[in-house]
Amino acid sequence: MAILDILTAPDPVLKKKADPVEEVTDEIRTLLDDMLDTMYDAPGIGLAAPQVGVLKRVIVIDVAGDDEEPAPVKMINPEILWASDETGIYEEGCLSVPKSFSEVERPERVKVKYLDENGTAHEIDADGLLATCVQHEIDHLEGTLFIDHISRIKRSMIMRKLTKMKKAD
Ligand SMILES: [Zn+2]
Incomplete structure (x- = not known):
């Protein structure tokens, strides 16, 4: 188990496009496990590989409530096949x-395909919080x-605050 460092805006890596995973290797499986550990430690309900400085199409999610059993989902090369109006x-x-x-306003429901940590393909219909989190x-x-989905004014307020927080570190 490893807790990875999470990059924060305005880190340029967060603005880069991630590459597809060509092959699901042990390295990818370790990344997924470390990302889950990092997400639970933070704590958060989702984490994408670029947030830990790895530009690969890998995400982890767990939207289970505090009083529910953990429900980790590991997704490799996730892709939205359909989104509701x-x-x-x-x-x-x-x-x-x-x-x-x-x-943030987003489609309420989405159909998503992805590979799991064994390289097996899945397709799921997500709604509610899971749909939001996947997107x-x-x-x-x-x-x-x-913050790229919100108004310019709100975004610049948040960015100013983040820049101040970074300087204070
Ligand atoms: Zn995020």
Whole structure:
């Protein structure tokens, strides 16, 4: 088990596009496990590989509530196959945008395909918090943060705060 360092905005790595995983190797499986450890430690409900400085299309998610059994999901090369026209609004946060939250509107339901840690293909229908979280994490693989979905004014307020927090470190 390893806790990895989480990059925070405005780190340039967070704006880069991640590469597909060609082959699911032990190295990828270790990355997935370390990412889950890091996410639970933070704590958070989702983490994408670019957030720990690895530009690969790998994400982990666990949207189980505090009083529920953990339900970790590991996704390699996740891809949104379909998104509903209906949208939902959630207050989102991000481990790479510490202490900042903002309402983001996204499709309410999505169909997602991905490979698991054994290289087996899956397709799932996600709604509610899981749908939001999957879209948020896949955004990371494209170099997009949730603050890129909000108004310019709100975004610059958050970025100013983050820059101040970094300087204070
Ligand atoms: Zn995030």
